[in-house]
Amino acid sequence: MDNLGMQPFVIAENGAKHKLYAALDGPVHRAQLPSGPDIWLVTGYDAVRQLLAHPDAVRDRFGGGPYSERLPAELRDALFHSMLHVDPPDHTRLRKLVAGAFTRRTVEALEPRIEAFTDALLDGFEGRDVVDLLTDFAYPLPIRVIGMMLGVPEQDQHQFQSWTPQLISPSTVGYDAFAAAAAEFLAFARALIAAKRATPGPDLLSALIAARDGEDKLSENELTSMAHVLVIAGYETTANLIANGTLALLEHPDQLARLQADPTGWPTAVEELLRYDGPVQSTLTYYTRSDVELDGETIPAGSVVFASLLAANRDPAKFAHADQLDVRRSPAHMGFGHGIHYCLGAPLARLETQIALRRLFERFPHLSLADADLTRAPAVIINALTTLAVRPGPPADTEG
Incomplete structure (x- = not known):
């Protein structure tokens, strides 16, 4: 069994x-988080x-x-009582209440507005x-979309980006930064909920x-917990899927050429990009309430466990040529x-990414x-670039 020292690291x-x-x-x-605790890591x-479907691998209410x-x-x-942080029966109840706001019809109705937001942002590229x-x-792009969905005034949406790095990677930023961001977000969420309760709108x-x-x-x-989850999950993962996907295609011009020749391939391509270099490195914490056996290895009861989605999606036992990008592949990622x-929110993330990448290219x-010296953000959960010039x-x- 290996010991992976999961320290904050920069990837050049x-x-x-x-x-x-x-x-x-x-x-x-066995592994160790940057904040110190020993954990189990499943790759x-x-x-x-098996872990994510195991009845004795559970979340706790504080995530x-x-x-x-x-x-x-x-x-x-106020921030850690959403369906992301709890188990049945609370999870079942909360997901049922929230799922109605994420119907296929609701997501598909957003397509024209997502296209308009995308085109407006791309207008800003010209001449640069x-x-x-x-x-x-x-x-x-996803900040604008989730802000619109939640009914956040456009002038306030930029604040999301100042809070989420601390909220999503507490072990790498430290307690003080994490707690300060949590308090600021909670104050914002409560004020927004109060405004919506007084004057409801056509928003999520x-x-x-x-x-x-x-x-x-x-x-x-x-409600405040759901706002917390929707803001983070609603834009952070989608943003990194768009960026990672752009990089992967630029590094594989033959694959990009296939999509430029046949744009009907974009939905399948997004699935392969999710597998090849997805936006999530590891799940949130799971706990074992009894011994859990995975592939002949016993994880004792009371253990802290993370599942690496990034590693699982490159497992050569599951995917032929796992380290190769093939936009024609339809992976069960x-x-x-x-x-x-x-x-x-998977249908929304898929739609945003398909529109963003197709219209970009x-x-x-x-x-x-413009710069091949790329770095990754030091994070346990998210798989994110720091810049993409x-x-x-x-x-x-204007060609020709």
Whole structure:
């Protein structure tokens, strides 16, 4: 069994994170978080699926973050009581109340507005020699979409990006930064909920306030917790999927050429990009309430466990030529997780990414990397680039 010292690290060579996982022997390992605690890390595809569907692998109501017990009770209760952080029966009840706001019809109805947001952002590329695709496109697009869905005034949406690095990677930023971001976000969420309760609108947050299942409804803490999850999950993962996907295609021009020749391939391509270099490195914390056996390895009761979706999606026992990008592949990936905590917003993330990448490369068919010295953010959960400098080149309608 290997010991993986999971320290905060900067990756200068794209793919180094994948090489680290590939060097491990077997699907189950002991590891150490940057904040100090020893954990179990599951990396094999079959073992990850078994863990995420195992009845004795559970979440706790505070999400198992390294500083959850240090947070004031008011913050814990108000931010970590969503369906992402709890188990059945609470999980079943909360997901049922929230799922109505994420119907296929609701998501499909957003397509024209997502296309308009995308085109407006791409307008800003014209005439520029170098663009940071992260700050100028990958982040603003899903922020605009989730802000619109929640009914957040446009002038306030930029605040999301200042809070989420601390909220999503507490073990790498430290307790003080994590707690400060949590308090600021909670104040923002409470004020927004109060405004929506006083004046409901045609937005997701108003719908969640009004959501009913018989006499059941979301409590105040459940509403603020759902706002917390929707903001983070609603833009951070999608932003990194767009950025990672852009990089993968620029590094594989033959695959990009296939999509430019046949744009009907974009939905399948996004599935392969989720497998090849998805936005989520590891799940949130799971706990074992009894001994759990995975692939012949016993994880004792009371253990803290993380499942690496990034490693599982490159498992050579599951995927032929796992380290190769093939946009024609239709992989049974776990980019959105598995089991009861499978990402509820997956259809929206897929739609945003398909639109973003297709229109990006249609508008700027000669897009190229401006800086090959790329780094990854030091994080346990997210698989994110820190910057992605690109040269747009001439727009398609000005060629020749």
